[in-house]
Amino acid sequence: MGNAIVKTQMEDVKNFLGNTVSVFEDFLNETTVSGLLSEEQGNKDYYKQVLSNIRKLLVYCEEGLDACNIIILGEPFQKGAAEKTLYRIYHQCVEEFFSPKNDTWFENSRSAYTGKNSIRFHEPVPHSVQNLFKGLESDFQHIREELEYYETDYRTKMIQSR
Structure with missing residues (x-):
């Protein structure tokens, strides 16, 4: 691919x-485990895991x-640095999402056929969490499609350089 x-x-x-x-920052700045529990009673430990993963995603994206x-x-x-960075973003941000x-x-891979959102939670989560993912999913899907090239191209370059 050309520089431009x-x-x-x-x-x-x-x-x-x-x-x-x-x-992510707006969501995390306003959200606590107790806030999620007051929104919808659920598994406190699972809510902690969900928030922890969202924080990781935020760090990767930053x-x-x-x-x-x-x-x-x-x-x-x-x-070269740009391609390596795009490859890393694909794995750390997009795949982690x-x-x-x-x-x-x-990710429910069948969702592409149903037109519904693809992120599925193992346990019920409050609507605020569901809405966060629904709001971001199409942008992540678009970037994933844009960066999939780097998944195969970068690996091919790494194998050929050995």
Whole structure:
């Protein structure tokens, strides 16, 4: 891919991450476990896990945003660093959104056929959590489609360089 295309993708991802960070921060600044329990009685430990994963996602997105800003402002534009960063963002942010490591929620792959949201929780969660994910899912889906190229391209480059 040419420098201009990669730089444009970096800009798009930077804007996506900026918005995502803002949404996660707003949610986490206003949300507590006791607040979730008052919204809907449920499993306190599960609510803690959900909030913990959202905090991890926020950190991953902040780190990705910082990396995008550095690369975009750098002269000359470092295409290799940009591609590596986009690959990392794909794994740390996008994949973690759809399938966190500790399996607190998961992606229902059949949702593409039903037109419904794909994030499913293992236990009931309050509407505020459901709405957070519903509000972000289409943007994450779009960025995932944009960055899937780096999943295969970067791995191919790593294997060929051995």
